[in-house]
Amino acid sequence: MDLEAYDFLEVTAQVSSPHASNPFTDAAIRGKFEGAERRWQVEGFSDSEDGSVYHVRFMPPAAGEYTYSVEYHQGWSTATSTGKFRVTEGHRRGPIRIDPENRWHFVWKGTGEHYFFNGTTAYWLMGWRDEDVIRSSIERLHRLKVNRIRVTIAGRTNRYFGEPVMAGDSWTPISTPWPSRRDARLLHYLGRAGQRFGIGIGRDFFDSLGELGQVEDIYHPGFDYSRFRVSYWQKLERALKFARDRDVIFSLVLDMNDSRVHPAPGSADERRFIRYAVARLGAFSNITWDLGDDLDSYRDDEWTHTTGTLIKAWDPYHHLATSHPVDNVHQDRRSDWFDFTSFQEWSRDQHSFMLSQRKEQERLGRIIPQTNEEYGYEDHYPMWAKGPGSDSADTLRRTAWEIVMAGGYQTAGETARRGTNIWPDTGGGWMNGRGDETMTMFEGYAHMVDFFTSFDWWKTEPHDELVNNGNYCMAKPGELYAVYLPHGGKVELKLQPGRYAGTWMNAVTGKKTPLPSIKATALWISPPAPVGDDWALLLRKSGL
Template identity: 20%
Template sequence: MWKKAICLSAVLDIMLLGVSCAPPQQAPPQVEQKMRVPLYGMFETFVENTRVYHNPFSETELRARFTSPSGRGVNYFGFYDGGNTWRQRFMPDEPGTWLYNLSFSDGAPGAMGVFECVAAGAKPGPWKPDPENPRWLLSADGNRFAPVAVFADCYLTPLDWKDAIQWCKEKGFNTLVTPTFNTRFWAEEWDNLTAFALQPGELKRIVDYDRYNLQMWGQWDDMIRTAGLAGIYIGAFEGPCGKYGGQENGKYPPNELVFSPAMRDRFDTERNKRIIRYLIARQGAFWNLAYWSLGNTEVFRHCVADEREFIEYGEYFASAAPFGRLLTAQDCEQVHGENRRWLSGLNIPASRKLNTVQTAAGNYDNPEWTKAGPNNQLALDAWGRPPQYGGFPVLSTEGLWEGQGRAKKPLRVIWGFLAAGAHAVWADWNYENADNTFGSIGRCWSPVKPLEKHLFRTSDLGANCSGDEELPIALEHLKTYQYWKMKPHNELVAGGAEAYCLAEPGSQYMIYAPEGGTVKLDLNSAPGPFTARWLDPRQGTYTEPERFEGGAARSFAAPGNEDWVLSVTPAK
């Protein structure tokens, strides 16, 4: 039963003590070859525990202590995975020999061992802010990363998430924003697709929050793993905040999207802290989990009672989650003039904070958000005024949702944010029924239909939309600059047509003109020479470049009276 643990322990003993149990003058006994794990890849092992538990999810916990090649210690924990099996996962971030010690909280036998972290086959690792200019992102390996992201609720069946991943591959998207576990939805004709096991008995949709639905947790593992094999990040959009099941403010009909009992606890009940640790243990070692989320939409309203609970929740989660992964909570850092700076209040490193926001909060059809100005200003406000507050990467996870009024002009959202040094996530929100009562984020499911009749198809997603084509064009254009050196500088384009400017003054300028016209660019302190050309953000095509000298204000006439992007870069 303990053969694997004994073999690994023998390897550890030989390495640490330099002794052998072999008789003198004889070859040492053979031991298991040391496991090789790529940098930022996943190490995984298991321990068999034959003790009898009434509830193995709550009566013991597998705890881990990893020691890096440089001697740094990392505490983590494993998870129960059915039968007598507990699993331990880990994402090594340092090449060389790692040691680990696994122990159960109730004293059941654990295991010890070693593995080798190697550079061959290294994974990019999760996102992190660029320390030189935190508006922009890097992967953990230090390479620059610009998210081309789609939001799709595709996590309820493998049919849907496989389609979503394939769609991303075909369309050039490198990030799929979706929940990574289900704590809210259960519709008519569905089986149990929640994170929680059913309570005993014949009643349907009554769950046990102390036990977990291992089949679904395994499917969410498969979703993240499959995306990683395709080189696609998963951006989490759900959080274990203690508010699960039941109705969402009466939003849905009585028999739609409901399971019971409704839980409305604080995050820090012992039961909910187990849920938090279980999520982190299962999913935290996947290299392509881009960031953690403390909740879904409007975390400040739906997931916590007040700022104090938010701070305590975020700091607890960060303390439990290793690897320094980014943490976000949508709309908790400056949204729509409310001066909410809750992310800034978290006592965790700034390098772990990601600011996710939405546009048009409370009125998704507000026509103001079809203008570039409000989108640009929201992104600027969300960035804040570091070091006083803010200074974290900004990602609009809700805003560029076609099918809603706020995204009727996708270019205004895409470029309004990008010119402020921020990113937008595209989604297809087109209603699936004539009276517009059920929108499907990504057309991936509809609560009025059983899941086997899911509506998510690569031919459907993006039908009658343009943002799914325009967002990749924008990010490809961004890569034509040394964009990581650029910051918002709207003051450089005052006095001409409406325009928004991202620049490294004196060197490179990206100017978005939402209604074309003649743009005036202040180049008084930039002698040049420069090259200017216009990008058509609908087609991804450019006008012929024009060479000119700087040292003065220059005017540039757009080719038309619709959205255009002016690129001014050093002449070659």
Template identity: 40%
Template sequence: MTRTKLLQVDSIDHYLFRFTVKTVTLVIAWASVTASAQSIRFQLPTAPISQFDVWESSVTSKKSLTDNPFVGASLHAIFVVGTDTIPVEGFCDSPDGRLFRLRFMPLRAGQYSYVLSFSVAKGKPQLTRGQFTVAASTRPGPLRVDSQHPWHFVREGSGEHFFWNSTTTYWLMGWKDERIIQQALDRLARLRINRIRVAINARQDDGKRWAEPLVKASEQFTFKLNPWVARQPDDLDNPGFDVTRFNVAHWQKLDRLVQYARQKGIIVSLIFYVDGLEHGCDPFKKATMGNADEQRYYRYAAARYSAYDNIMWDIANEYHLFRNEAWVEKMGTLLKQADPAKHLISVHGKADFPFRKSPWVDVVLYQSWDECGGYQFMTDCRQKQMEAGRIMPQVNEEYGYEDHYPVWGCGPTATKVPNGRSADNRRRLAWEIYMAGGYQSTGERANEGTGAGHDTGGGWINGRGDSTMTMLTGYGYIMDSFQQVTYWQMEPHNELTNYGNLCLAEPGQQYLVYSRLTDCRVALPRTSGTYSVLMLNPRTGEQHPLPDCDASANGAWQYPKSLVDDWVFILKKK
């Protein structure tokens, strides 16, 4: 991890110290003023803390200290561990400014010293200091790019590789009853989904915008998300956002969503805009995009959520519809600097990704529908990334949702042929994406909708599902298959199998074959010895060990019978 270093520090107790946050240098004098003299109170955690936990402190006051606490007051901290110095920004957590919080995630065990500084407008900072010990943790820690195998992911704490099994739940925050949110997360966790996409800010009238007319606003569900205070929060096109004041209740609800997902082992990709071009979602427009108020929006999110090990950032969904590339670069750089934990960051756009070399980008996200986003597309994406001189994971973040048939997509086929985007079709396409060495985010059907007909589901729109929605079970079988090999050490090697079948291999050691033909054959080095062979049914999850293969016999393994449907074979050197 790269952390900001002290520019001038003799010790944490020194009378004068200096630190730099991005390009802004703050100088704090060690004053003898006490918090009580200024009618504020620092509240510091006393419970033991472990690595990757959330250390949270607060500042409270008996009355509001400024007309607008979101711009007129600030809470900052410096944490020092060993030779590392980490500046952290706090945030206002009450509409009247009587409560500020500061959250910090220690990334390493050890002895920490800190100084908290609270100030109002241009007043003199009020300080408190302390120390705490961080114990080693068994938590998996934040998601990182694997430095040894940078096409793939690893958890910082456990060192375990992370098989990205993701789905879209844009309007999960739209549920008014938070028990429904928790039930949705419970279900997705049971289905082994380990990452979800959630909008912080989005506005729509109903699902007709995406050819999903059964998903409607109701007494339980709203499409209108209000991250800022609004004069008319229920007005779709003119909410009257005050972009200098945050709607604290909205953010506290998102806190609880992130915290519950953390308990369930689910990473939440926080999206700052979904359908930013639509209705009143974007209060800045191109005229004021990237200004101080919009920057505050991104910094506020970083202050609230960077202390959680189960988040990552998405600058905007389909940014190209309402922003330009210069804005993306600006906000991506800002967010990378504002997040002391340096969570993964990307931006969702289309089939092209113009930010391959940008220092703030950690993951490449695409939108390419149907077979246009399948094996060949992901293979080409890997090649373009290699040509850029920087390897990082490739994800088709959207390739068409289950039973979702708008007029757009990969040509006319999928939009007109029945079952063109069925659960089985999406599963097979996901296999293609994974077998190209990439990753994917899927979406469940939303055609049994909120507020109409059978009032369950909502799928990719709001994250809720039921027992009739079985697509994600097949994605769990994909995870089962990959977790039986060290897939991060494998590369695409289709030249080793029948044309039309797909092969990932660490030649001479292990092979994962996704067979779609009546025959399946894999070429092996004759000198590589004996292999165990496992046959998996990707439609049911059943697994069957087959007889061992001696590569010296004919330099290949071949399944002796004709196959019907798709199958998976895993060969491992014994």
């Protein structure tokens, strides 16, 4: 058997006569893998609600010969399977990691290429019933050079945040990773029967029973947290594989404050859920972990530290992990498990904010990438936003430039104004990932991606002191200078002596205009940017 590095091997146990009362708690499957001078112990999972199918998945990190031993346990019985397989190079990009030499930045583990983190939010992408919509949404975002999507596993909401979005036959924001309890379902049916036929006990009694055991009810889902709704997880895996084939990372947001109902913090039910997620999804190379959206609204700092540490212990591949609290003081930035920030900060001075966060991270003595994953959603104006226009496509595009020109990264969110289950029913944006041809904000973001990936951006640092007029500069002095001019015009740039090749880029259209060769002695004054709008300027030392 041949397998490419950073794909995964799946070893399956077929149980011909399953008799575990609960296959998710009463049986277990584990694997030991050896190769590339390393050993791994990997937990498996039940992939059937009757206990007839179990899997162990393993993602090999390098070419070579591997062996495995898998054991299935149920009651007093044990079954063992052994085997060997060969792994070829394949040149897959693999998971993302922090660049060990430039720790503000990311690299693809498989190839060593640098990863320019350019994300979007689509929390309830998995709410689409037609998986063609999920795939076409991922494909569209990939085409727009989005390489990271925030997707929730268990998050649920019945609020639509003022957007023209509603649950319906085609889509729902009610995630269902667990089934409802059997007893809750029976009480629900009893309540419905009593509501319809009545047996003299009282309407209120039957109404209360009728509310139980509906997984679609955000307040009374009656979840059986000891079991999993396998079809939901299989659907998520199909989306993950489709995204992996396009080098798109899923930020797996475990849960959300909007869910209203959660497993008890630190409980066996909660830890079973997280371990099941790690066992099923950890072998996909294109994931990172997020402990939860608005996490500080339903979990405390001690829980965050403990759970983040546990995830890193349970995940044999040590995928990057973070959390997303409302108040950024609750990010566990000193801890080894915490790999990058995931800020929630909506101000319109993002450049200063991100620079201050770099300084704070330096003060903490632990350099990690700085990302703002929630600085507004296109055309979305809750009361904490700055008012109409503050979240327009153009404003958010400019804000993204402010963030990356501070050496940070960002996750944006497209407009939901094109509707889901509301006319014209062609969108959903930050809520579910779907978009149409009128949604063009990310075309502007793609120009920013093209600009930065045209040079070794990870070798540069913020150097605003080298420019004037409120412009921004990222530089490796003497070699590379990237300047952003929010208002166009010209810039005074303090250069080290030498010859430089320069190029203007219109940040709105992406059009590039080369400059004549530049001979600098100290201060260089650029010609004015060709027209209005905001512009980017790139200077490279000649001969590099």
